[in-house]
Amino acid sequence: MSTEEEPTVVLITMDRETASIVLSRSDGKEARILMESSPFEASSTLSRLHVTPSLDMLLAVTRAGDDIHFELPKRNGAQDQLAGRLVVYLDQNKWSEISNAFHAPSKVSEASRSAAEKLAQWVVEERIVLPASAGHYSETTKRFDTTKRYSLGLTVLTHSRGWQMRDALQTRRNELHDEFCRRSGNITRVRSAPVFTLSPDALYSTAVRSMQHYAAPTTFEPTLAFATEALTSATASIDTMLDTERVEPGPDTGWADSNQRFSDWLDEQDLDSQQKRKVIDAFLLSDISAELAEEAHAAALPVEDFRHWISTEAANDIRRFPALGLFREMLHNRHLNRGTKWRINDLTDMIYLSCAAGYADFVVCERHMRDPLNHGLRRLGLGTQVFRHLAEAADAIEEVLATP
Numbered sequence: 001m002s003t004e005e006e007p008t009v010v011l012i013t014m015d016r017e018t019a020s021i022v023l024s025r026s027d028g029k030e031a032r033i034l035m036e037s038s039p040f041e042a043s044s045t046l047s048r049l050h051v052t053p054s055l056d057m058l059l060a061v062t063r064a065g066d067d068i069h070f071e072l073p074k075r076n077g078a079q080d081q082l083a084g085r086l087v088v089y090l091d092q093n094k095w096s097e098i099s100n101a102f103h104a105p106s107k108v109s110e111a112s113r114s115a116a117e118k119l120a121q122w123v124v125e126e127r128i129v130l131p132a133s134a135g136h137y138s139e140t141t142k143r144f145d146t147t148k149r150y151s152l153g154l155t156v157l158t159h160s161r162g163w164q165m166r167d168a169l170q171t172r173r174n175e176l177h178d179e180f181c182r183r184s185g186n187i188t189r190v191r192s193a194p195v196f197t198l199s200p201d202a203l204y205s206t207a208v209r210s211m212q213h214y215a216a217p218t219t220f221e222p223t224l225a226f227a228t229e230a231l232t233s234a235t236a237s238i239d240t241m242l243d244t245e246r247v248e249p250g251p252d253t254g255w256a257d258s259n260q261r262f263s264d265w266l267d268e269q270d271l272d273s274q275q276k277r278k279v280i281d282a283f284l285l286s287d288i289s290a291e292l293a294e295e296a297h298a299a300a301l302p303v304e305d306f307r308h309w310i311s312t313e314a315a316n317d318i319r320r321f322p323a324l325g326l327f328r329e330m331l332h333n334r335h336l337n338r339g340t341k342w343r344i345n346d347l348t349d350m351i352y353l354s355c356a357a358g359y360a361d362f363v364v365c366e367r368h369m370r371d372p373l374n375h376g377l378r379r380l381g382l383g384t385q386v387f388r389h390l391a392e393a394a395d396a397i398e399e400v401l402a403t404p
Helices: 092-103 110-124 134-141 146-160 168-184 222-242 255-267 273-287 289-298 303-320 322-336 346-359 367-380 390-402
Strands: 009-015 020-025 030-034 046-051 057-062 067-071 086-090 362-364 385-387
Touching: 046 222, 057 222, 067 146, 067 222, 086 092, 086 346, 086 390, 092 110, 092 134, 092 146, 092 390, 110 146, 110 390, 134 146, 134 222, 134 346, 146 222, 168 289, 168 303, 168 322, 168 346, 255 273, 255 322, 255 346, 273 289, 273 303, 273 322, 289 303, 303 322, 322 346, 322 367, 346 362, 346 367, 362 390, 367 385, 385 390
Parallel strands: 086 362, 362 385
Antiparallel strands: 009 020, 009 046, 020 030, 046 057, 057 067
16 A cells, blocks of 8 residues: 555646746646736736645745745734844834945945844745835835836835735724724724734725725635735735836825915914914814714714714823824924924824734834824833934844843
């Protein structure tokens, strides 16, 4: 009687050149299934996609020969795939610095190159994660220079390895929603979820951005459906980031102009800082009025209770929320500084950095945002460490990693 094990499939490959799906077996043999049509657009930079049968790891290979490894989420038994890893959030300009460290080293200092190498090594060793956000994807894909856009996108993808920050706007809504649920007694409706995650529905919120995620066929059993959706989401993220066609930026929302007018008006008012803070709170509540109303309704908070909360408790409660509370503090800090000049990118920076600093272990960003972030963290009593330079951050991270 033969004791040889039956050969098993060890790798599944989608190959662009042959327009086929390749099943590689443990005995070295292959089976090829021709695809009726190629899923790769002409502008796609991807050549092959490899995935293990366990669907826990994706390897994407570009036409230039670059490899991108993505961890994939697990549906059951792994609520915290971070497994104790530190979360280090990089502002867009710091991703550019790391990209230059590997692709144009003459453009950065030796200290920055050394820091970039340390961060990359710690990612491989699964000691830290460098999550990507929707802000990173937006800022990267709208760059004009195709070569630089590819290098930067590749850097973000290879070092984030599929880790992402949940949509910052959704995270803020979750904070509000769960507070309203507690107030209305509807604890079963709370929807708080990990902010740094591999989840396929995290990067862009369907509720906030009026978009639909891919859904697996209803005939798929739940585990396979989840894995299919996760694989599709990961592949789409990689393909979008590296596509040769630039993504056009969205329209100017007028947010910067609105804040500039408010800052200029506030500078002229004969008010002390506490009075100005109350005025800024009113400005903030007006700005997010739709979010407040929608989340109160979703939590089934009675109208009278909502009115009471707005008039008497909103400011104190928001102060307790890591993401929205930090955003409020940054808004206060900037509006209280006389002569503040608002830029179009300030909204993106403030929303994503406040969310990151509210939940991550480390944040690295430019001085323009570091100072108001640190000021807000001190006021809220949060312990996130914020740095301006990669080298400083790497030293601090190394010290934490060395602590037993």
